[in-house]
Amino acid sequence: MSTIEKALAKNKKTLANKPESTEEIKQSAPVKSEEQTVVVEPSSNSAANEAKAEIYIDNDKLTERGFLHSGGTAHHQQEEFRHIKRKLLNNAFGPAAKTLRQSNLVMVSSANPNEGKTFISINLALSIALEQDKTVLLVDADVLRPSLHRELEFENNTGLLDYLCGNSDDVAEIIYPTNIPNLRIMPAGRAHHLTNELLASDRMAQLSKELSQRYPDRIVVFDCPPLLGVTETPVLASLVGQAVVVAEESKTKLDDIKRATSQLDEELAVGFVLNKTIKTSKDIYGYYGYGYGRKK
Template sequence: MSARPESLIERAARVYDFNAHLRGRADAPVEAVAVEEPVAARVQDAAPTGTLAAIPAEFLSDSDDDGLDEWIAPPSDVAMIDRTMLAEMGMLVPGAPVGALAEEFRLVKRQLLLTARIVAEGPLRQRARTILVGSGKPGEGKTFCAINLAISLAAERDVEILLVDADFAKPDVLARLGVDGEHTGLLDILADARIDPEACVIRTDVPQLSLLAAGKRSHSDTELLASARTGEVLDRLLAANPKRIIVFDSPPALAASPASVLALLVGQVMLVVRADRTTEGDVQEAVQLLDGCDEIHLVLNAVSYEPGRGRFGSYYGRGE
């Protein structure tokens, strides 16, 4: 008897490990999650359903004889985003049902997109399509927010997102997305004018989302960022794709100097403020260091949930 052909789910399971959440990572730490609203507990509860994320349409062919769409392996130069890992960390999962966290980031990105239009009318022009996500001190959730913001923005119809890991001392963006290996990144590009920035952009299997690694660590990271080469690289990346929005995950402003240099180059800053940790003095000092950018937005993270507030928790069935 000949073996039956694999189903779509069986073929997809070789790429997306749908059963990983059953093995579980009970001891894995989950970064605090609230963005203007406490969603940490609700997102953790929703994580298992989020692992069954939609398979990108570009990797499905027309139906075969059994009536199912056929799985097509993505090109070798396309990085596979680990949706199971995202779900286990309580983060947005591309293609998953809309929940409270997705709605919070919809509000955040809408304000950023509206501001970008205004900034584009001024002297920055195409630099209006650049956003720096940072914090005052480590542990306030800026990488968590940068990744979620990029995933949320990538769901827009008319934009393409380039998420840049600019936390050179502790790069973590690619690892959190499950992208392995060493990649030529921003510091390498800045240090060597022969490197084509566009050639270093990493395509992913999330439609409209690409990545740029931090690059080889250097003791001259701030000086490289302060050079004229940085502006040239940014302008080349923006000019290469008129729909592109660049999101930087920067180092904490009070812990490393590159953040203040990057703030001079971008259209907007999204400063993550952790409600249970960041002091008013920390916020004021961070804003002063980042005031090279005229548009600074504060996003409150890790807010305690208050039943009856009437935000997205109860609407999506997680009001208790």
């Protein structure tokens, strides 16, 4: 073989071993770093996954509609909600938590419709969101007549029912952050004709367990349907550790409250809120008279 032939053969061998392009170099590189990225990315959903979308809540409109979003006011309602949330937080994270099942899950309901349960649910969530070391998830569990999206003026996006139907596999996909620090919202989702069966399913039980354990500093507030005449609410009551029952002054009958609370589990810590009470001539929409204790 001539010297020229030897040189050509050597050059050909070198070119055969050399990657032909930048893309080929990338493909020939170890894939270890990509595999590590996939492993590090939480499949269950941390706060990073929750940041896919944000619900914007207009603070000015909150004030117009009677909701208390600021902790800087001396409004008597703000103080009343502080007293209520303190009891809820103490039961959720204090010594009583050991005696309650999923103590950081709180349902808010009423005996009958239109007694102000959603008003109480939202204000409780807003008050808890003011805490420095706690977060709150507000769930629209009134799947028969969802109203959080109307009250707070956002779209009823993919939510609870979609997850229970299997249309969404990741809990993080139905938990939306808001522009209010420490507040997250889970909408009701699209209507379904099997709401009772979905809420009574193993998937719902597993979801409630995950929500309870997901973040150790979180309170979950469920805005539930009324207790009387609705089969969904007692089902939800079996999944939570605390219940707040709302009654409207001069309207709700004592017999209705007794019948409503008789459907709640005896192990629940149950509190009562008297809503729409007349305090002064300038402030006629509020509540007071909060009681709390184990159901007997």
